[in-house]
Amino acid sequence: MIYLHIAGVLLAGGKSRRYGSPKSFATHKGIPFYHYSIDALNSMCDELLIVTNQSLAQTFKEKEPNITIVTDQDEVKGQGPLAGILTAMEQIDANWFFILPTDVPFMEKWVVQQLIAAIDTESQVIIPTVAGRDQPLIGLYHSSVKQTISQLLQNEKRSMRALFENVHVKKITIDEEAPFRNINAQEDYFVD
Numbered sequence: 001m002i003y004l005h006i007a008g009v010l011l012a013g014g015k016s017r018r019y020g021s022p023k024s025f026a027t028h029k030g031i032p033f034y035h036y037s038i039d040a041l042n043s044m045c046d047e048l049l050i051v052t053n054q055s056l057a058q059t060f061k062e063k064e065p066n067i068t069i070v071t072d073q074d075e076v077k078g079q080g081p082l083a084g085i086l087t088a089m090e091q092i093d094a095n096w097f098f099i100l101p102t103d104v105p106f107m108e109k110w111v112v113q114q115l116i117a118a119i120d121t122e123s124q125v126i127i128p129t130v131a132g133r134d135q136p137l138i139g140l141y142h143s144s145v146k147q148t149i150s151q152l153l154q155n156e157k158r159s160m161r162a163l164f165e166n167v168h169v170k171k172i173t174i175d176e177e178a179p180f181r182n183i184n185a186q187e188d189y190f191v192d
């Protein structure tokens, strides 16, 4: 078996316009939303990285002194999730990058485990499909997609769809929907 170095990456550089205040630090059961993603990645990954923006970086540093915190690279700053993924790939030398967004407070470790178990030699991106919808911000990105992301952003193509048209994507169907609930606006957050 070949040893794979997997970096866990929290994407937390968004603006939370719809939510109205930084989603990362909103709480579920007294714990900040972002921490559920960190918990799911921790122990499944060889190292952790938080990619955020200038206005949140200091708070993350205070809350997580043992995790490396970076902000989007200047050339791609604020260009959305692909900017965060590219920044992580420039920062860390890993085979795979497990990406999670900051706004999935019902995320669970088994999701991370299941996707890592799907790693093979052909795929470059491995994402879940849940209730018929792809979840592009929850999944594994191989280091070989870095150049493609860089080129897309240089051409101001920021969508995950544009990336998926250019790389080998493997989709894993997952039946349980609960861990994938993401919170965009205040009304999205409720506890059953």
Ligand SMILES: Nc1nc2c(ncn2[C@@H]2O[C@H](COP(=O)(O)OP(=O)(O)OP(=O)(O)O)[C@@H](O)[C@H]2O)c(=O)[nH]1
Binding pocket: 011, 012, 013, 014, 015, 016, 017, 018, 019, 023, 051, 052, 053, 072, 077, 078, 079, 080, 081, 083, 084, 085, 100, 101, 102, 103, 137, 184
């Ligand atoms: N590093 C980084 N992460 C981002 C960027 N844009 C969005 N994200 C993250 O990607 C995930 C999904 O973001 P969205 O909810 O679509 O966008 P958002 O900016 O956080 O929220 P809205 O302003 O309401 O659209 C979240 O975890 C964001 O923090 C970015 O430019 N850089």
